Amino acid sequence: MNYRFVLKHLGLLMGVLGASVLMISAVDWYCWPDRTVGGLAGIKALVATGLLGWLVAVVLLAFGRRADDYLGRREALLLVSISWVLGAALSGLPYFYGLFRSPKQCIRFVISMHATLRR
Amino acid sequence: MSGLTTTGATVLSDIHVLPKSLLLWRAMTHWLGGLGIVVLFVAVLPTLGVGGKRLFNVEAPGPSQPGVKPRIRETARMLWYIYCGMTLLQMLALMATGMDLFDAICHTFATLATGGFSTKNASAGAYTPAAQIVMIVFMVLAGANFGLYYHILQRQFKRFWRDPEFQLYLGILAVASLIVIGSLVGHNLVLTDGTVIEGSIANATLHGVFQVVSIQTTTGFGTVDSNLWSFLPKMTLLILMFIGGCAGSTGGGIKVVRILVGFKIFKAELERVFRPNVVRSIKVGKSVIDPQMRQAVIVYILTIMLIFAVGTITLVLLEQGNGIDIITAVTASAATLHNVGPGFSRVGAIENYGWFSSPSLVVMSLLMALGRLEVYALLVLFVPRFWRKP
Numbered sequence: 001m002n003y004r005f006v007l008k009h010l011g012l013l014m015g016v017l018g019a020s021v022l023m024i025s026a027v028d029w030y031c032w033p034d035r036t037v038g039g040l041a042g043i044k045a046l047v048a049t050g051l052l053g054w055l056v057a058v059v060l061l062a063f064g065r066r067a068d069d070y071l072g073r074r075e076a077l078l079l080v081s082i083s084w085v086l087g088a089a090l091s092g093l094p095y096f097y098g099l100f101r102s103p104k105q106c107i108r109f110v111i112s113m114h115a116t117l118r119r
Numbered sequence: 120m121s122g123l124t125t126t127g128a129t130v131l132s133d134i135h136v137l138p139k140s141l142l143l144w145r146a147m148t149h150w151l152g153g154l155g156i157v158v159l160f161v162a163v164l165p166t167l168g169v170g171g172k173r174l175f176n177v178e179a180p181g182p183s184q185p186g187v188k189p190r191i192r193e194t195a196r197m198l199w200y201i202y203c204g205m206t207l208l209q210m211l212a213l214m215a216t217g218m219d220l221f222d223a224i225c226h227t228f229a230t231l232a233t234g235g236f237s238t239k240n241a242s243a244g245a246y247t248p249a250a251q252i253v254m255i256v257f258m259v260l261a262g263a264n265f266g267l268y269y270h271i272l273q274r275q276f277k278r279f280w281r282d283p284e285f286q287l288y289l290g291i292l293a294v295a296s297l298i299v300i301g302s303l304v305g306h307n308l309v310l311t312d313g314t315v316i317e318g319s320i321a322n323a324t325l326h327g328v329f330q331v332v333s334i335q336t337t338t339g340f341g342t343v344d345s346n347l348w349s350f351l352p353k354m355t356l357l358i359l360m361f362i363g364g365c366a367g368s369t370g371g372g373i374k375v376v377r378i379l380v381g382f383k384i385f386k387a388e389l390e391r392v393f394r395p396n397v398v399r400s401i402k403v404g405k406s407v408i409d410p411q412m413r414q415a416v417i418v419y420i421l422t423i424m425l426i427f428a429v430g431t432i433t434l435v436l437l438e439q440g441n442g443i444d445i446i447t448a449v450t451a452s453a454a455t456l457h458n459v460g461p462g463f464s465r466v467g468a469i470e471n472y473g474w475f476s477s478p479s480l481v482v483m484s485l486l487m488a489l490g491r492l493e494v495y496a497l498l499v500l501f502v503p504r505f506w507r508k509p
Contacts (some may be wrong), residue, residue, distance in 0.1 A: 001506070013156060024147055028140035032221055042138030074505060081496045084488055087156055088120040091148045094141055 005071060006079045008064030011057045013083050017090050018053025021046050045094040053090050120484040122148030123156070124491035125369060127235025127339040127460035130473040130480070134240050139221060142238050146225035152491070153232025153369040154202050154265070158195050194266075201268045206231055209257045216249040226250075230257045233370045235339030235460040242468070243333075243340040244311035248325055251342055255332050262336030262364035263288060283404045284365050284376040291362060291375065292335060295355050300327040302352040309344045311469050327352075335359040337371040339460025346467030353463060357450065360459050361423075371458030371490050373423055380408055380416045422494055427456055430486050437479045451475075455486040 025046035028034075034042075071079075121128045122145055131137065137145075206227055213223040225238045226246075239245035243254055260268075263285055270278040279285070303323035308316050316322055326343045333340045334356045345356060363372010383401045390397060401408045408416075430452035435443060443465070450462025451472070461468045472480065489497055499505045 001508075017151075017156075020147060020151065021144065024144045025140055028143055032139045034138055034140075038136070039138045039140070042140035046140055046144060077496050077499050077505075081488075081492060081500055083156060084123065084492060084497075087152075088123045088484070088488070091123050091144075092120070094144055 001078070002067065002070050002072070002075050004064040004067035005069070006064070006075055006082070007060050008067045009079055010082060010086060011060030011062075011064060013057075014053050014060060014086065014090065015057035017087055018050045018057060020050075021053060021090075021094070022050035025050065042094070045097040048097055049090060049093040052093065056086075056090075120487050121460075122234065122236065123152035124458050124487040125149050125152050125232045125234040125337070125371065126455060126458040126487045126490075127229065128455055128466075128472050128483070128487075129236065129460075130471060130475075132471050132473055134238065142225060143221070145236050146228035146234075146238075149232040149234030149236055150206070150228035153228075153234065153261075154198060158198065197269055198265050201265055201272075202231065205257070205260065205268075209253065212253045212257075213250055216247055216253055218246060218250050222246075226254065227257075229340070230254050230338060231261045231369065233258065233261050233336045233338040233364065233368070233458075235333070237340065241310070241312035242342070243329070244342040251325065251329055254340065255329055258332045258336045258338050258340075259289075259292065261338070262332075262368050262370040264365045264367035265369075266367050281404070284379060287379055288365050288375045291359070292331060295331045295335065295359055296328045298355050299331050299352040300324050302349055303327050306349075309347055311341050311344060330356065331359065334459060335362060335370075335372075336364050336368075337457055337459045339454075341461060341468035344467065344469050345461075346463055346469070357453065357463070360450075360453050360457050360462075363457055373420060373457075376403065377416050377420060379403060380413065381420055383408070384413055384417065419494070423456070426486070426489060426494065427452055430456060430482065433482050434475075434479055437476060437482065441474065441476065451483065452486065455483040456490045458487060458490050 025043050028046075029043060034040075120126070127149070134142070209227040209230060210223050213226060214220065218226070222238050225236070226243070228234070229236045235242075237243060237245075243251055264282070267279050267282055267285060270276075300320075300323045303318050303326065304320055306318040308318050308322060308326055310316060310326075329340070329342050330345055332338075337360070345353065361373055362378055363374055364370020366374045366376045380401065380403060383403070387399055387401055390399070401413065431448045434448040434451055435445070438448070447462070447464040447466055450464065451466045454460055454462040454466065461470070464470075465474070466472060472483070475483070
């Protein structure tokens, strides 16, 4: 399996998705300005998601930087299925981020998760 | 997952509270997922070469078909040009009906991707009949094979109209619409915003056709609360969920061409019962369906039915504490597997999926992914031999 090729293209995909999120936040900021707490939280969530998408993209591209261009049937299947899973995870992140508008809430969530897992 | 797979099932009960930025992103996930995120890659990346065809075939909905252009990259590009062109057209058409730019963009993305996310709690029911008619037209277009539009651009109108799958698709929409309209006339209709209107022929036609088109194309927009309808129209909609759109469209479901091939195989087998020595080729249009394709179609339909049954049973088991009824479980499983969105009972047109427990939401997310990737692309990852060296 040509994993490097798969990682490289997953990196490109995350880069494109990250750019799409940032583009949407820029369009929203200029076309439908909403400077209320909720509106700003939405923009922050999108920008954070876009930047995280780019960060993941950089990491994946670094892992797949010396990939050869062979794409077999198995690589195609792996690339497509993982693309959708990763894409869905990144697309859902803005809503998830919306849950933690303050660091306190985030810490509380981590503590309760930890407690649940230990139980 | 619901956005990207163009399912449009939501866990949010009050969409108005979301900021516009998130509503726009929600609609954008539909639009990106509609034609396929990897198909976009095939269109723009020169490095993929021959492998692009493999990627295209894995992601494109429906049985693998010959591309409309000799090179797969050109095919993918052409599909995206058509998709973008139709997006612009629908946006302008919706704005001409009085819809504002933001709603026009979001609803265009959701319609052409056959997604179904709306910016209003009342879904498409919050808009004028003119806007709903525009949505009906574009939902029908989105549920057809995008390759056919290339023939229109080439002025090959006969190839467009004579496509057997497209003909059957329009036929099913027409018959189902007649059944639903017939059942609605004379009965009061409850709109998605709670308003009750009388079931005149005009109202029954508009809302009946809208609901039929929305469900068969697997978009999932709603203008009326179909949960309150009688058995016959509800059963019609449930069957339409399974049929879905055409191969090569943005719609989900089993796909019209598979249903067509499945029926032809059934007819041939029926004849073989009383004429065992007759050998007839099975054709769709002018092309003969080879035995390998026949087998693939039958296995696909069986696999989808098996996954649907397993999904239903799992939801019943996981939600026993929540008092789930069988109609909710059946339609939730079907609506997520076929990327429709709304079902009936507690997941009906004005309900949402927010009351399901987290394990059930994971199961339904998996069903959405299986439906969008047509099962195999995801299931092969669980086959140990897939990971071994050939």
